[in-house]
Amino acid sequence: MTERTVLTQADITRALTRISHEILESNRGAENLVILGIPTRGVALAQRIAEIIRRIEPASAAVRVGSLDVTMYRDDLAHTRTRTPAPTQVPGSIDGATVVLVDDVLYSGRTIRAALDALGDHGRPRVVRLAVLVDRGHRELPIRADFVGKNLPTASHERINVHVTEVDGDEFVSIEGGAEE
């Protein structure tokens, strides 16, 4: 199996910085912004985006950040091993807010479908946006990301590994199992 690094730590930082700027641009500031990461690695990425936004616009009201676990809303619960849920922390009310969901990899879109259902049980945001570090294609649902760190066209037999410092101790994005002739 070959493993090829496609994003280094510096690349990831640059991508998150750009995504943060794009979020601020599309939202016209940090007003009413709630960044929610999807466990596990999306939470770390959401924290970082919130930090960068605070750095870019220190004058604006503190951007709210939290986590949204989607385990209980998955459509494949009956078909796999029992999954262990992760904590959900939604900071305050999301009614009327701009919610940005953050995940590491966008693949089938099913996680995001579950996240939208979960979000609906917490309140009614004005808009919901999606930010992902890697979009690897192969969507099974009509879902797309608004902010993308890197588009990585992949074959479905390939694996994308995302490591972030907070969870794994090191940081990179790699593709595994390519070049299968």
Place this chain on the structure above:
Amino acid sequence: MRHLLSTKSLTRDEAITLLDIAEDMADVANREVKKLPTLRGKTVVNLFFEDSTRTRISFEAAAKRLSADVINFSAKGSSVSKGESLKDTAQTLAAMGADGVVIRHPASGAPQVLAGSGWIDAGIINAGDGTHEHPTQALLDAFTIRRRLHGTASRGRGLDGVTVTIVGDILHSRVARSNLWLLDTLGAQVTFIAPPTLVPADTSAWPATIGYDLDAAIDAGPDVVMMLRIQAERMNAAFFPNSREYSRRWGLDDERFARLSSHSIVMHPGPMNRGLEISSAAADSERSTVREQVANGVSVRMAALYLLLSGDREEH
């Protein structure tokens, strides 16, 4: 997890995972929509051969919060009172497509029989069997203790070094047994205090200290004092002269409550006999967790139902 029959068979990791999931379930109660779609399309049967309102409605609330359909079956006025066997009842429920069965039965071991029989392929939760076990009660007690001690930092923790004194009818109490095994697994130290007539003949296999003097136990300043209900329905012999004498020697009255160390919490699985095993002052105080236990019961049972009924049951 295929079934939840006892706490004795739970490993530490399994127990902590269940308590952690219960933390997530507790958060659901604070949301705008207090319901999860997780067990949509699953059917949970509450099969109660013994009267119990609290446990049954707690399981019912838990199953409904997870969007499962609930069927309540109580032995009174049912086919059981016409002489139907457990086997036929189980096969009837299987034919109706039950995915989970919550069973309470006066005979110790009835849930094990149901789980191992092949009569029904549902996940079985023991909701109290005879004088054997009542695992979800012990889990909710452990959950309550953990939350009181660690608050929001509870996730992933056991109860290492916590001292728990359980007072009352140890002989008949399935709550005491389930708590003993679970608390021991989680690292707590258990002391039983009871009249000598209400202690089993041989307790040498139990990881617990047995005592008869409540005053000495109170003065030892345990982290938790758990008062058990005197179960009038099981008092089929002269275990103690009368209830006043029991209350005087083994009841948590106002005087003993006042002497209790200020960090100790007071627990009771309910329903309480006020004035017998616990005084109103103790039951209604800040240090009492009686109502928390009821709320936590729903969260813990949601976690148990989730672990048993989600996931591919073929793979187990």
